[in-house]
Amino acid sequence: MIVRVMTLADLSEVLALWRAVPEVELNDSDTPEQLAKYLAHNPDLSPVAFTGRDIVGAALCGHDGRRGYLNHLAVVAPYRKQGLGSALVEHCLTHLSRVGISKCNAFVLPDNSSGRAFWPRMQFQEKPWPLWQRSFDGAA
Ligand SMILES: CC(C)(COP(=O)(O)OP(=O)(O)OC[C@H]1O[C@@H](n2cnc3c(N)ncnc32)[C@H](O)[C@@H]1OP(=O)(O)O)[C@@H](O)C(=O)NCCC(=O)NCCS
Numbered sequence: 001m002i003v004r005v006m007t008l009a010d011l012s013e014v015l016a017l018w019r020a021v022p023e024v025e026l027n028d029s030d031t032p033e034q035l036a037k038y039l040a041h042n043p044d045l046s047p048v049a050f051t052g053r054d055i056v057g058a059a060l061c062g063h064d065g066r067r068g069y070l071n072h073l074a075v076v077a078p079y080r081k082q083g084l085g086s087a088l089v090e091h092c093l094t095h096l097s098r099v100g101i102s103k104c105n106a107f108v109l110p111d112n113s114s115g116r117a118f119w120p121r122m123q124f125q126e127k128p129w130p131l132w133q134r135s136f137d138g139a140a
Helices: 008-020 032-041 084-098 113-121
Strands: 002-005 047-050 055-063 068-075 104-106
Touching (some): 002 084, 008 032
Antiparallel strands (some): 047 055, 055 068
8 A cells, every 4th residue: 555646647536536435525626627737736745545456545735835725535434544544644744844835724524523533633623714715707
């Protein structure tokens, strides 16, 4: 098992993995085209856990020059509680650190009990910030 950088060639398998994990909320930005742009914009930051044959974990990680963002962290059920989630997060934090980013945000839905148990183990703290968003250029 290795944790390695996600490549363009991984995208269809990674999307299938995310679609199969109920706690991962994909949205209309999670198309192969937009994800390819995201990977190009954030080289080396997003990891996959690879058995040598299959991808069994993945996360999407990027930054805006100021803060890191960690989205869609998922490990397929038979491979959980073996350190892969931590290894994926460590990959993200190590690579954010290399580009000078030392704070990272993760979005955890209130009803996600496994996520809420996991993030404190990674020393993430819940923050009370409300998020406001505008879609434009015809996006839903
Ligand atoms: C959250 C998730 C990625 C954790 O992956 P994992 O490979 O099981 O995590 P690890 O094995 O690295 O566990 C790291 C620590 O978190 C703890 N942990 C992980 N899942 C847990 C759970 N459901 N309940 C309690 N503790 C948990 C582990 O026991 C371990 O603790 P330790 O440091 O004391 O040993 C995985 O459960 C998952 O894919 N869940 C569904 C998707 C999801 O919720 N993603 C998060 C979106 S915000």
